[in-house]
Amino acid sequence: MNAGPSATMTNPANTSSPNEINLRKPDFQSAAPAPNGAPDEVAIRADKFDGWYGEFHALKGISLEIPRCRVTAFIGPSGCGKSTFLRWMNRMNDSIVGARASGTLTLDGEDLLSRTRDVVELRRNVGMVFQKPNPFPKSIYDNVAFGPRLHRSFRSSDLDELVENSLRAAALWDEVKDRLKSSALGLSGGQQQRLCIARAIAVGPEVLLMDEPCSALDPRSTASIEQLIRELEAQYTIVIVTHNMQQAARVSDRTAFFFEGSLIECGDTDEIFTNPRNKRTEDYVSGRFG
Amino acid sequence: MMAGLPATARARRSPAAIAASAPANSQAGRRAADRSFLALCLGITSLTVVILAVLLITIWNDGHGRLSWDFLTNFASRKPAEAGVKASLWGSIWVCAICALSALPIGVGTAIYLEEFSRRSRLTSFIKLNIANLAGVPSIVYGILGLTAFARLFGMASADSPITLGNPESFFYLQLPFGHGVLAGGLTLMLVVLPIIIVSSQEALRSVPRSLRTGSLALGATQWQTTWNITLPASIPMIMTGAILAMSRAIGEAAPVLVLGVPLFIRSTPTNLMSDFTVLPLQIFNWAGRPQAEFHELAAAAIIVLLAVLLTFNAIAVVLRHRLQRAAG
Numbered sequence: 001m002n003a004g005p006s007a008t009m010t011n012p013a014n015t016s017s018p019n020e021i022n023l024r025k026p027d028f029q030s031a032a033p034a035p036n037g038a039p040d041e042v043a044i045r046a047d048k049f050d051g052w053y054g055e056f057h058a059l060k061g062i063s064l065e066i067p068r069c070r071v072t073a074f075i076g077p078s079g080c081g082k083s084t085f086l087r088w089m090n091r092m093n094d095s096i097v098g099a100r101a102s103g104t105l106t107l108d109g110e111d112l113l114s115r116t117r118d119v120v121e122l123r124r125n126v127g128m129v130f131q132k133p134n135p136f137p138k139s140i141y142d143n144v145a146f147g148p149r150l151h152r153s154f155r156s157s158d159l160d161e162l163v164e165n166s167l168r169a170a171a172l173w174d175e176v177k178d179r180l181k182s183s184a185l186g187l188s189g190g191q192q193q194r195l196c197i198a199r200a201i202a203v204g205p206e207v208l209l210m211d212e213p214c215s216a217l218d219p220r221s222t223a224s225i226e227q228l229i230r231e232l233e234a235q236y237t238i239v240i241v242t243h244n245m246q247q248a249a250r251v252s253d254r255t256a257f258f259f260e261g262s263l264i265e266c267g268d269t270d271e272i273f274t275n276p277r278n279k280r281t282e283d284y285v286s287g288r289f290g
Numbered sequence: 291m292m293a294g295l296p297a298t299a300r301a302r303r304s305p306a307a308i309a310a311s312a313p314a315n316s317q318a319g320r321r322a323a324d325r326s327f328l329a330l331c332l333g334i335t336s337l338t339v340v341i342l343a344v345l346l347i348t349i350w351n352d353g354h355g356r357l358s359w360d361f362l363t364n365f366a367s368r369k370p371a372e373a374g375v376k377a378s379l380w381g382s383i384w385v386c387a388i389c390a391l392s393a394l395p396i397g398v399g400t401a402i403y404l405e406e407f408s409r410r411s412r413l414t415s416f417i418k419l420n421i422a423n424l425a426g427v428p429s430i431v432y433g434i435l436g437l438t439a440f441a442r443l444f445g446m447a448s449a450d451s452p453i454t455l456g457n458p459e460s461f462f463y464l465q466l467p468f469g470h471g472v473l474a475g476g477l478t479l480m481l482v483v484l485p486i487i488i489v490s491s492q493e494a495l496r497s498v499p500r501s502l503r504t505g506s507l508a509l510g511a512t513q514w515q516t517t518w519n520i521t522l523p524a525s526i527p528m529i530m531t532g533a534i535l536a537m538s539r540a541i542g543e544a545a546p547v548l549v550l551g552v553p554l555f556i557r558s559t560p561t562n563l564m565s566d567f568t569v570l571p572l573q574i575f576n577w578a579g580r581p582q583a584e585f586h587e588l589a590a591a592a593i594i595v596l597l598a599v600l601l602t603f604n605a606i607a608v609v610l611r612h613r614l615q616r617a618a619g
Contacts, residue, residue: 090508092504092507092508095504095507097409097410120510120511120512121510122510123507123508123509123510124509124510127508127509128508130501130504130505130508132501134499134501134502134504134505135505136502136505136506136520137502137523137524146506146509146511146519147509147510147511150509150510150511150512150515150519151510196505199505199509200508200509203509203510
């Protein structure tokens, strides 16, 4: 579907723009070797992964591989553990008292669960977009610049460029370029969510985790976010949790079906939706339960 | 015929049918209750306003004749015509400034620790409980604590031959123990307002949505970066509101300062942290306790000055809060 990181990055809305080249991933780490390997290589690997909240066994023996520069969708009924699993990938569960995990979870072959792992650096590399848009009560510009400023000291011209490129990559630039200094809280829900995506992109992550990013949005905003996910796929490994099976079918290349804390089936999205191997998967995707 | 059947076999009635079978409440009665509650609330509100108005009018009537520039620039005197509030006004300003400068960083810092950094444990809940209780301790008790801790330094250094830095005339003069100078007064008032500031700052921090913190942490911010850049700016307006209330209390306190043993009659303004001082509430207390009517007028005038200082403090804080709110939004 996608040939590679740069070839598919042609957004029709921006082809006339002289800054089309800026659609490239905002890269302020150009000195470092390109973090991304070839597409389809395994980016995140879980092997016999178990997660607990206190005594509650939330995830049971999860083994799956998430390919690079592809969209992987997690589906399943509420409480099946898909969001929990997502939150382990950037260690957002660390702040939850009683959350613990065992087994293997790696990103690019490096252990994600290790106590010595620098979570700050991990989260720079693994961005997250939440269910409800959560822009900071700051200007649009400061929202996007927030992440980069945490990690580096920028010349203001570089920061301007980074903010612009991030907003372009999130397909928001044209709508907000004249009011970068006004409050982000004045944006519509869909715009706020795209701003949150721009904010996540601005720190130059490799992986984007999206936890039901459209569930608080109207259908039109949902469509724009889905299109955006398709465009971002060329450069980011994307994992999206969704309750909406049509959405999973529309945006993802791979789909993993979770049920009661276990991974029931994981495969190409087309396979899962047209020819599932497991009866429960079939029942779920055909709408018989869940 | 249904009565004889078990409940499950009865025809289920629809919610609408059940509702229709119940007698309606009196519409007129509900409206009357509504109106009388409104009237009650209005009555109670106007009562407080009337009390405040009566207070202000009486004080203004008694005191406005004594208000003049001389009243602000003269020291207290045995002759009512020459008496003024210069010493106590400056004493109040010094003490409140010291109180604000020490209580705000400590109070907000404590709240940040308790809300943002501490893990939930028995110790932290014990600390939180104690702080909440401290907010209800009478201020005179803090006066005694201030006397022991600051004025006498737990008796560790002799008050007769204090350890000194500089000489009493220099602006940086310090001594241990502090004695009953403005520093001891300000720190004692700090003890009084600290619990209030901590509790209100905790409320302010708690009012910031958790989603903002997770959003920041998910971008790779450290706990401190999140607190400094996101949580604190979002809660500053509420923290300021708490601080205003706390400072209003501090400037009106007489008891803890009285316990420190400050002189009731002084003819100088503070020049350094160890200077003798008195505060407006003590000056009012002193004048109000004298038998002559002239001194009662002076007390009323001093109350007007105290209220004016209080309103100035509040106005500054409101402006500051407004600025910060705009900067944050």
